[in-house]
Amino acid sequence: MLAAARAHSIAPSSTKDGERMAETTIYVCTTCRAADDTSEIRAGARLLAALENSLIDRPQSVRLEGVECLSVCKRPCTVAFASPGKWTYVYGDFTAETAPETILAGAELYSAADDGLIPWKMRPDALKKGVIARLPPSLTSPSLPEKTS
Numbered sequence: 364m365l366a367a368a369r370a371h372s373i374a375p376s377s378t379k380d381g382e383r384m385a386e387t388t389i390y391v392c393t394t395c396r397a398a399d400d401t402s403e404i405r406a407g408a409r410l411l412a413a414l415e416n417s418l419i420d421r422p423q424s425v426r427l428e429g430v431e432c433l434s435v436c437k438r439p440c441t442v443a444f445a446s447p448g449k450w451t452y453v454y455g456d457f458t459a460e461t462a463p464e465t466i467l468a469g470a471e472l473y474s475a476a477d478d479g480l481i482p483w484k485m486r487p488d489a490l491k492k493g494v495i496a497r498l499p500p501s502l503t504s505p506s507l508p509e510k511t512s
């Protein structure tokens with residue numbers, strides 16, 4: 364049975380001044396199932412496990428969290444990158460077995476970008492082809508503007 368959400372954190376990085384940088388979370392859909400996949404463990408859950416393994420002994424400031432469905436079920440496996448004050452990106456079309464390094468490389472670029480916007484030329488091809496949506500920072504920022512009406 365799958366856990367509804369698992370989090371796996373790696374120590375957050377710091378700026379030169381010792382200030383903590385906002386942590387990047389990689390949300391991984393654990394219920395994604397590849398079309399021809401008959402495995403008992405869904406591809407999304409296998410992707411999360413592969414990412415967890417890839418992060419062991421790796422000095423990267425990302426947090427993994429398994430979620431049940433990102434509403435992009437036709438493009439498995441799906442993940443999202445999010446961090447307070449940054450654009451949130453949703454990507455799809457990843458395979459559980461081959462995608463972890465690409466996803467982690469993308470998350471590293473995302474973490475390094477102040478606003479979360481990874482320059483197009485720097486993006487791995489899988490992130491260029493697999494981008495599904497981006498959501499503005501105001502949706503994830505703790506300081507949402509107050510309504511006036």
Ligand code: FES
Binds near residue numbers: 396431432434435441
């Ligand atoms: S099952 Fe993965 S996005 Fe819906």
